[in-house]
Amino acid sequence: MPVPLPALAQDCLAEHFSVTRLWREADSAAAVAKIAPGLRFIATGVPILTEGMSRPIDAAFMALFPKLEMIANLGVGYDNIDAGAAAARGITVTNTPDVLTDETADTAFGLLLCAVRQLPQADKYLREGKWLKEAFPVTASLRGRTMGIVGLGRIGKAIAKRGEAFGLKIAYHGRSAQEGVAYPYFASLEAMARACDILMIAAPGGPETRNLVDARILDALGPEGVLINIARGTLVDEPALIAALRERRILTAGLDVFAGEPAVPAELAAMAHVVLLPHVGSATGPTRDLMSRLLADNLIAFAKGAPPLTPIG
Numbered sequence: 257m258p259v260p261l262p263a264l265a266q267d268c269l270a271e272h273f274s275v276t277r278l279w280r281e282a283d284s285a286a287a288v289a290k291i292a293p294g295l296r297f298i299a300t301g302v303p304i305l306t307e308g309m310s311r312p313i314d315a316a317f318m319a320l321f322p323k324l325e326m327i328a329n330l331g332v333g334y335d336n337i338d339a340g341a342a343a344a345r346g347i348t349v350t351n352t353p354d355v356l357t358d359e360t361a362d363t364a365f366g367l368l369l370c371a372v373r374q375l376p377q378a379d380k381y382l383r384e385g386k387w388l389k390e391a392f393p394v395t396a397s398l399r400g401r402t403m404g405i406v407g408l409g410r411i412g413k414a415i416a417k418r419g420e421a422f423g424l425k426i427a428y429h430g431r432s433a434q435e436g437v438a439y440p441y442f443a444s445l446e447a448m449a450r451a452c453d454i455l456m457i458a459a460p461g462g463p464e465t466r467n468l469v470d471a472r473i474l475d476a477l478g479p480e481g482v483l484i485n486i487a488r489g490t491l492v493d494e495p496a497l498i499a500a501l502r503e504r505r506i507l508t509a510g511l512d513v514f515a516g517e518p519a520v521p522a523e524l525a526a527m528a529h530v531v532l533l534p535h536v537g538s539a540t541g542p543t544r545d546l547m548s549r550l551l552a553d554n555l556i557a558f559a560k561g562a563p564p565l566t567p568i569g
């Protein structure tokens with residue numbers, strides 16, 4: 257276990273395996289050297305503690321372990337793992353889809369409401385006693401808006417459902433149009449950004465989507481535009497976003513994820529009109545428990561010779 261995972265995941269795994277908690281080792285290189293010849297499984301994911309956070313499972317790390325058979329990831333996004341390198345060596349990779357879909361969609365929608373209606377700012381305003389002097393300024397509205405979803409997968413569809421309930425028009429962009437989906441499809445992200453005023457990012461991170469949302473897309477979204485990102489920070493060109501927000505070329509943004517998280521650009525943190533969350537999309541007790549059990553169940557099944565429950569696609 258290279259990074260700290262939730263206590264339940266650690267406990268479930270310790271019942272079935274001999275676990276090395278690498279982040280606890282004073283000399284991690286020596287610990288790796290000791291376990292490397294016999295190591296069969298890696299359990300990893302977005303860690304619950306930020307120290308020891310950056311441990312990508314890349315080809316060089318995998319190469320240290322000649323008997324490595326499986327990497328189990330806590331979370332649905334697995335851009336922390338070089339899946340191509342794993343496939344080339346016949347190493348199975350699993351993630352924890354579905355169990356976090358609704359939770360993450362709830363967070364996405366909460367973030368959207370907060371950003372458009374400036375709810376955290378209104379809360380701060382009240383606590384600072386400013387209401388006693390003057391009403392909080394009126395805000396933008398969700399009424400009459402169109403939400404373009406980048407990545408209409410499990411989470412994107414759950415967000416779309418919530419959007420429909422809130423009276424939003426929905427459109428989507430992905431690598432191809434989906435059969436049986438009635439929402440308008442845009443092959444061009446720029447064309448969708450022009451046609452909508454909320455851009456909701458729910459596509460995977462990794463090299464293929466790096467800086468997918470750049471200055472051109474933000475300008476297409478326009479001055480009333482709202483950008484929400486609950487996917488991965490790498491999908492957004494952060495300096496371009498900061499410039500667009502500073503110059504009011506888009507209205508506001510709600511971000512749960514950042515390119516260099518947990519570090520957040522100071523320019524963003526200093527902007528009063530954006531809403532920033534510390535990657536809490538799926539971070540509730542019940543959902544983290546489901547994710548922890550699914551991670552462990554994948555490893556336990558595989559170790560017994562059964563197929564893993566949720567291998568990546």
Ligand code: NAP
Pocket residue numbers: 332333334353354356360406407408409410411412429430431432433458459460461464465486487488512513535536537538539
């Ligand atoms: P999913 O079901 O695999 O959906 C991903 C969607 O992205 C698919 O509809 C896919 O459609 C689209 N996509 C893939 N590559 C694309 C590209 N290059 N350009 C545009 N669209 C692309 O995954 P999910 O379960 O919904 O999760 C989505 C992502 O959310 C995860 O990868 C993860 O990083 C993130 N996430 C974040 C949190 C959080 O705490 N903030 C929690 C959970 C998940 P096509 O195949 O048609 O392109």
